[in-house]
Amino acid sequence: MDGTILIIDYSEYEREKIKITFDNIGDFEFIEIKKPDEFYSLKSIKPDISLVIIDIEFPVAEEGFKILSSLKKLTADTPVIIVTKADNKTYRKTALDFNVRDYIIKPYRTQRLGNSVRSILKIDQAKYNIDSANVITMSVEDYITKEFKIASRANKKLSIILITPVYPYKATLEKDKKINPEFEKDMYNSVIEKVKLSSRYTDTVILNDNKDILVILPFTDAAGASKVVEKIKISVSEALNNLDFKFDQLFYTVYSTFPDDGKNFQALMKKAIKQVEDKIMLEKITSIGENALADARNKYNKFKM
Numbered sequence: 001m002d003g004t005i006l007i008i009d010y011s012e013y014e015r016e017k018i019k020i021t022f023d024n025i026g027d028f029e030f031i032e033i034k035k036p037d038e039f040y041s042l043k044s045i046k047p048d049i050s051l052v053i054i055d056i057e058f059p060v061a062e063e064g065f066k067i068l069s070s071l072k073k074l075t076a077d078t079p080v081i082i083v084t085k086a087d088n089k090t091y092r093k094t095a096l097d098f099n100v101r102d103y104i105i106k107p108y109r110t111q112r113l114g115n116s117v118r119s120i121l122k123i124d125q126a127k128y129n130i131d132s133a134n135v136i137t138m139s140v141e142d143y144i145t146k147e148f149k150i151a152s153r154a155n156k157k158l159s160i161i162l163i164t165p166v167y168p169y170k171a172t173l174e175k176d177k178k179i180n181p182e183f184e185k186d187m188y189n190s191v192i193e194k195v196k197l198s199s200r201y202t203d204t205v206i207l208n209d210n211k212d213i214l215v216i217l218p219f220t221d222a223a224g225a226s227k228v229v230e231k232i233k234i235s236v237s238e239a240l241n242n243l244d245f246k247f248d249q250l251f252y253t254v255y256s257t258f259p260d261d262g263k264n265f266q267a268l269m270k271k272a273i274k275q276v277e278d279k280i281m282l283e284k285i286t287s288i289g290e291n292a293l294a295d296a297r298n299k300y301n302k303f304k305m
Contacts, residue, residue, distance in 0.1 A: 002026035003050030003121070008033040008067065010059055013202055013219045014083070014106070016150045018053055021110040025117055036063055039070075050121060052080045053113075055106075061091055068098040079120045083113065085201060107201050110146065140206060144265045147204075147218055151258060156218075158258040159225035160265075161232070162272040163195070163213040163251050190239045191251075198235040199228070225255040252276045 005028050007015050015032050022028050033039045036058065052071060056064035068080065080100045087105050095103060102116040151158035188211060195213055196205050206214040217225055237247045254275035256262065261271040
C-alpha cells in the first residue's frame with residue numbers, strides 16, 4: 001500500500017474520477033466523504049493520510065474552508081489539492097493558509113490531477129511506466145474508455161447522445177443554394193456552442209469530421225438523457241429559428257445508455273446508429289403519398305387469413 005487518500009466531494013462521479021486517476025499512480029487506500037456530517041462524525045483522522053483532495057464548495061466555500069481548518073489542526077503537514085468549479089481569486093488566496101499545494105478547476109483532465117499528485121507525493125513517474133506524452137494529452141478513445149470504467153466501477157449508468165445531420169434535407173438546401181459552405185460552418189459552430197451551453201460541466205461534447213455531435217453523459221440513465229436531449233433541442237432551436245430553420249429538419253437526435261443498450265461504447269453507438277436508420281426508414285415510408293399507402297394496404301389485405 002502506497003498511502004491513504006482522503007477524498008471530500010459531494011459528487012460520486014467526481015470521487016470515482018479521482019480514484020480512477022490513481023490507477024496509474026500507485027496502490028492507495030481511499031477514505032470518501034460525501035457530505036459535511038460524515039466528516040464531522042469521524043472519530044479520528046488517520047495520521048498517515050498521504051493527501052487530501054477536496055472540493056472547496058462542499059456544498060459552499062464557507063463549509064469547505066471550515067473543514068480545511070479542522071484538518072489543519074489534526075494533520076497540519078498533510079498536503080491538500082482543491083478540485084472545484086469555483087475559479088475565485090479570494091478562495092485561491094485563502095487556500096494558501098491551509099497547506100494547499102494545487103488548485104484545479106473542474107472540469108479537468110485526469111492527467112492534470114495525476115501530474116499534480118505525482119509531484120506533491122514525489123512519485124517517480126518511471127516507476128509506473130507512464131509515457132510522458134500520454135500524461136499531457138488524452139485521445140477521444142482513452143477518454144471514452146475512462147468514462148466507461150468509472151461508470152462500471154461505480155455501478156452507474158452512462159448515456160451518449162448522437163446528433164447527426166439529416167443529409168437528404170441538407171443536400172436539398174445546398175441544391176437550392178439556401179446554404180453555402182461558409183454559412184454551414186457558422187451554423188454548425190452556433191449549434192455546437194448551444195449544445196455545450198445545454199450540457200452539464202461533467203458532460204463532454206465531441207465533434208467528428210462528418211459533422212456528427214456526440215455528447216457523453218456520465219452517471220446518467222435513459223430518463224436523464226431524454227431530459228438533456230429536450231434541453232438541447234430547445235436551446236439549438238432558438239438559434240436555428242433565427243436562420244429560418246427547424247432543428248428536426250436538420251438533425252436526427254438519438255441516445256443510448258450503458259449497460260442497458262450495450263456493455264461498451266461500440267455497442268452504444270451501434271444502438272444509436274440503428275435508431276437513426278429506423279428514423280430514416282420511417283421517413284421514407286411516411287413520405288409515400290396517402291393514396292399510394294391506401295393502394296398498398298388494399299393489395300396486402302387480399303392475403304389476410
